[in-house]
Amino acid sequence: MSASPGRGATAPSLLAALEGNGWRSGAEIAQRLGISRAAVWKQVERLRTRGYDIEATAGRGYRLVGARDLLLPEAIEASIPASHRPERLCGPLVHRDSIDSTNLLAASLAREGAGEGTIVVAEQQTAGRGRLGRSWVSPARVNFYGSVVLRPAIPPLEVPRLTLVAGIAVAEAIRATTPLAAAIKWPNDVLLDGRKVAGVLTELEAEADRVRFVIVGIGVNLNATREHFPPELRDKATSLALAGGAPVDRAAFAAALLAALDDAYASFLAGGFAALRQRYEALHCLTGRRVEVDGKPPIVGTVRGVDDDGALLVDGAGGVQRVVSGEVTLTTTYETLR
Amino acid sequence: MSASPGRGATAPSLLAALEGNGWRSGAEIAQRLGISRAAVWKQVERLRTRGYDIEATAGRGYRLVGARDLLLPEAIEASIPASHRPERLCGPLVHRDSIDSTNLLAASLAREGAGEGTIVVAEQQTAGRGRLGRSWVSPARVNFYGSVVLRPAIPPLEVPRLTLVAGIAVAEAIRATTPLAAAIKWPNDVLLDGRKVAGVLTELEAEADRVRFVIVGIGVNLNATREHFPPELRDKATSLALAGGAPVDRAAFAAALLAALDDAYASFLAGGFAALRQRYEALHCLTGRRVEVDGKPPIVGTVRGVDDDGALLVDGAGGVQRVVSGEVTLTTTYETLR
Numbered sequence: 001m002s003a004s005p006g007r008g009a010t011a012p013s014l015l016a017a018l019e020g021n022g023w024r025s026g027a028e029i030a031q032r033l034g035i036s037r038a039a040v041w042k043q044v045e046r047l048r049t050r051g052y053d054i055e056a057t058a059g060r061g062y063r064l065v066g067a068r069d070l071l072l073p074e075a076i077e078a079s080i081p082a083s084h085r086p087e088r089l090c091g092p093l094v095h096r097d098s099i100d101s102t103n104l105l106a107a108s109l110a111r112e113g114a115g116e117g118t119i120v121v122a123e124q125q126t127a128g129r130g131r132l133g134r135s136w137v138s139p140a141r142v143n144f145y146g147s148v149v150l151r152p153a154i155p156p157l158e159v160p161r162l163t164l165v166a167g168i169a170v171a172e173a174i175r176a177t178t179p180l181a182a183a184i185k186w187p188n189d190v191l192l193d194g195r196k197v198a199g200v201l202t203e204l205e206a207e208a209d210r211v212r213f214v215i216v217g218i219g220v221n222l223n224a225t226r227e228h229f230p231p232e233l234r235d236k237a238t239s240l241a242l243a244g245g246a247p248v249d250r251a252a253f254a255a256a257l258l259a260a261l262d263d264a265y266a267s268f269l270a271g272g273f274a275a276l277r278q279r280y281e282a283l284h285c286l287t288g289r290r291v292e293v294d295g296k297p298p299i300v301g302t303v304r305g306v307d308d309d310g311a312l313l314v315d316g317a318g319g320v321q322r323v324v325s326g327e328v329t330l331t332t333t334y335e336t337l338r
Numbered sequence: 339m340s341a342s343p344g345r346g347a348t349a350p351s352l353l354a355a356l357e358g359n360g361w362r363s364g365a366e367i368a369q370r371l372g373i374s375r376a377a378v379w380k381q382v383e384r385l386r387t388r389g390y391d392i393e394a395t396a397g398r399g400y401r402l403v404g405a406r407d408l409l410l411p412e413a414i415e416a417s418i419p420a421s422h423r424p425e426r427l428c429g430p431l432v433h434r435d436s437i438d439s440t441n442l443l444a445a446s447l448a449r450e451g452a453g454e455g456t457i458v459v460a461e462q463q464t465a466g467r468g469r470l471g472r473s474w475v476s477p478a479r480v481n482f483y484g485s486v487v488l489r490p491a492i493p494p495l496e497v498p499r500l501t502l503v504a505g506i507a508v509a510e511a512i513r514a515t516t517p518l519a520a521a522i523k524w525p526n527d528v529l530l531d532g533r534k535v536a537g538v539l540t541e542l543e544a545e546a547d548r549v550r551f552v553i554v555g556i557g558v559n560l561n562a563t564r565e566h567f568p569p570e571l572r573d574k575a576t577s578l579a580l581a582g583g584a585p586v587d588r589a590a591f592a593a594a595l596l597a598a599l600d601d602a603y604a605s606f607l608a609g610g611f612a613a614l615r616q617r618y619e620a621l622h623c624l625t626g627r628r629v630e631v632d633g634k635p636p637i638v639g640t641v642r643g644v645d646d647d648g649a650l651l652v653d654g655a656g657g658v659q660r661v662v663s664g665e666v667t668l669t670t671t672y673e674t675l676r
Contacts, residue, residue: 155495201545203545
């Protein structure tokens with residue numbers, strides 16, 4: 001993953017040179033990065049404006065004291081394990097402090113030609129959007145809001161499968177960075193203790209039978225408190241911090257999520273949803289449950305899993321039916337999804 | 339259908355007042371339209387700048403001598419039979435003398451909230467586009483180039499059916515306005531004597547399982563001469579004038595096409611493609627022919643028609659197969675499609 005143009009490719013190196021909380025002399029850093037001491041000072045200043053707390057003392061040099069937990073490209077990149085080499089989500093990674101909606105910016109970049117793997121992240125959304133025109137609560141600097149540009153060679157009818165791919169990535173990233181047992185409720189709600197912790201909004205622009213680009217937007221509630229949610233959502237929504245009792249390193253979560261999404265998306269391109277079906281079912285909390293799927297008529301039955309196309313299999317009065325879209329509710333209301 | 343905002347809703351009335359090639363006094367027109375004689379003069383001037391040839395003589399008044407054959411909203415509206423009341427394609431009708439692509443403008447208007455039934459027509463496209471990123475030859479003032487904004491409540495996978503709906507409308511409009519036996523080659527090529535006379539480019543913006551809007555762009559070669567086509571297309575493409583030996587009234591053709599499209603689209607919304615299947619098959623030239631559909635592996639067989647979802651039914655080695663996308667070629671190359 002590379003930082004977006006103009007963001008300074010040397011910033012990660014300076015951060016790396018300052019790693020470990022000890023003092024580093026200006027001369028030492030300058031030599032390591034192959035730049036002048038004046039250039040080191042300039043970069044330190046820039047990192048400070050971006051939220052890093054860096055001490056500077058004549059004679060001792062520089063020391064990284066801390067950083068606001070932001071979703072800055074260099075912070076996300078620093079958290080990606082060296083073992084993960086992104087196949088598809090290779091950036092650029094565009095960061096905004098505040099934005100109407102990461103999906104809107106990603107779509108606009110894609111329309112102008114941005115390539116597959118372009119990533120947009122924001123600290124805050126002023127017009128965060130969910131499915132079906134709903135809004136997505138997007139307070140500043142506590143959660144993750146990000147969108148990726150994908151250009152898969154698939155017809156529009158296969159795009160809903162990418163929503164399932166994103167669900168896998170979110171649940172796996174939560175499991176990788178916390179002890180929480182995140183579960184997926186078909187198609188792509190991610191739940192903790194039956195409460196929604198993440199949402200995926202997948203949008204596409206296409207010719208009738210060929211996708212031009214897909215924007216997969218993901219919002220994950222990380223450190224949001226009860227007060228960040230409007231009263232009517234407080235019993236239905238949660239965050240990793242609320243469910244786990246501890247704040248989450250947002251950049252580290254973003255890195256884990258992008259790595260999981262890259263990995264799942266590459267599998268999808270190589271083998272279709274069939275290649276991910278078992279991975280999805282391992283995270284899926286509806287299998288074996290009695291559900292009702294809205295529709296005319298509604299479908300009532302017991303979930304048997306998903307098929308190789310990502311359709312939900314519901315075993316009801318008329319045998320097993322494939323459900324490709326619809327809202328699913330548990331019919332035994334005292335149950336909680338885990 | 340109403341003219342686009344700012345284009346002057348009184349223009350059609352003035353044209354109506356001048357109908358019949360006779361002289362009309364300024365006072366008579368002013369009284370009929372309920373405006374001042376100075377306002378009549380102003381409107382006459384505007385019509386002249388838009389291509390109408392209007393004589394003005396002191397004492398006799400005004401006389402409509404002729405008009406360049408343009409796709410002006412008032413000219414198209416004047417050609418729509420009074421018996422046709424548009425159900426869905428109710429405008430506004432936006433006209434451009436020259437434009438990059440009518441689909442691009444229509445999509446941009448739709449993104450800004452333009453409603454279903456918004457129509458864009460242009461005399462010329464400087465970046466006319468076809469399917470799969472191909473270009474569409476779009477010389478000035480000889481053909482029809484138009485796009486409509488549709489907002490059907492369907493999932494993206496049903497959008498290819500709208501391409502078939504557009505094919506029906508084009509073929510029916512040609513049959514209604516000329517003696518030519520236009521035929522459809524699945525999915526939506528419209529042919530005259532085996533040569534392509536029209537193209538449809540259907541584009542969509544959607545959530546994964548819900549269409550936000552569809553742009554159906556239609557290009558029809560009307561009065562283009564052989565010289566308007568690049569040499570490599572001269573044996574494959576034709577125009578109504580080339581095939582029929584007589585020039586076509588472009589505004590009248592546009593009116594017939596929009597009326598046919600409105601009618602076919604309304605049927606589609608009411609009953610799905612099933613409601614149009616017979617109408618499609620009556621125009622379809624592949625039924626009974628031996629074809630090959632590209633793919634891995636290619637499908638070879640005899641076309642049995644289309645099904646209620648608009649899929650091509652090909653009867654080959656493995657029985658009848660449903661084809662939902664792909665390029666179809668005749669396997670007996672000496673045949674011509676009619």
